[in-house]
Amino acid sequence: MSDALKALLLEKSVRTGTFTLASGKTSDLYIDCRVTTLDPVGANLVGEIGWAAVRERIQNEGLKINAIGGMTMGADPISLAIGMTSARLHPGEALQVFTVRKEPKGHGRGKQIEGNFKEGDTIIVVDDVITTGGSTLKAIDAIEAAGGKVAFALVLVDREEGGRQAIEARGIPVLALYSRSTLL
Numbered sequence: 001m002s003d004a005l006k007a008l009l010l011e012k013s014v015r016t017g018t019f020t021l022a023s024g025k026t027s028d029l030y031i032d033c034r035v036t037t038l039d040p041v042g043a044n045l046v047g048e049i050g051w052a053a054v055r056e057r058i059q060n061e062g063l064k065i066n067a068i069g070g071m072t073m074g075a076d077p078i079s080l081a082i083g084m085t086s087a088r089l090h091p092g093e094a095l096q097v098f099t100v101r102k103e104p105k106g107h108g109r110g111k112q113i114e115g116n117f118k119e120g121d122t123i124i125v126v127d128d129v130i131t132t133g134g135s136t137l138k139a140i141d142a143i144e145a146a147g148g149k150v151a152f153a154l155v156l157v158d159r160e161e162g163g164r165q166a167i168e169a170r171g172i173p174v175l176a177l178y179s180r181s182t183l184l
Contacts, residue, residue, distance in 0.1 A: 005036075005045040006183060009157070012036045014183065023132045025161070029180070033128035033156050037077035046156065047081035049177060051089065054082060054124060054154060057175055058093075063151050066121040069098035069113075071139040074128035078156060082126075095124070100139045112142050119147030125172070127155045130163030137167060157183060 012035040019030040036042040058065055069079045079097045087094035096116030104112040117123070123143060127136040140150050150172050158164050158176035167174050 001045055001049055002177075005042065005049055006178065008039065008042050008045065009033070009036050009178065009183060012039065012042070021131055023134060025131065027131075027159075027161075029159070029184075031129050031157050031159070031183075034074060034077065037074075037081070037128065037156070043077055043081045046078055047085035050078060050082040050154065050156075051085040053175060053177060054095075055086070055090070055093070057152065061151075064122060065095060065124055065151055067096040067098055067117050068124045068126060068154075069115065069117065070100060070126035071135045072099045072101060074135070075099065075126040075139070078128060078154075079126045082154075096121075098123075100142045102138075113146050113148075117143075117146070117148065120149075121147075122149045122151050125150050125153045127153065129157045129159060130155045130167070130174075130176075131159045131161045133163030133166035136163065137170065140167075140170065140172065 013032050015030040019027050021027055037046055068082055076099050083095045083097035098113055098115035098117035101112050125139050130136055136153055152173040152175055153167050155176045158179045160180045164174045
């Protein structure tokens with residue numbers, strides 16, 4: 001399955017050329033994971049591979065995880081796929097799913113975190129691609145401000161440009177399904 005997801009990422013999501021990234025940096029590599037994670041085959045693969053990796057970590061470290069989610073939009077399909085797979089394969093261990101808005105809503109209850117998250121939850125924060133780790137750290141800040149505890153970060157692709165180190169400097173381990181070097 002890992003080879004099938006890698007092939008799909010390479011086919012649909014990985015582009016070479018000259019690109020300006022969200023971090024403002026220029027790169028010879030652009031990875032748009034949403035094209036893969038929003039593909040039904042890709043979503044199923046992400047769910048299976050992601051849940052297997054997450055569950056292994058949970059069991060090895062004796063963790064109790066309540067929910068999985070991260071910054072919209074990149075984390076949303078990954079979190080939902082893993083949550084759905086957890087419920088299908090291990091209903092007693094099913095992970096609730098939530099999403100973090102870039103900014104709190106300007107109306108209603110003014111929430112920044114939507115979905116199945118509550119104060120006191122231990123969660124896995126998700127991102128599709130990390131470069132500097134900025135969006136993952138912003139999600140972590142929102143989760144912690146809302147009373148959540150981040151057990152670890154799950155990323156689909158680590159570009160190996162300092163993001164992992166920035167997140168781990170906050171005391172949050174990073175589990176990457178692929179890195180630039182394993183993907184290419």
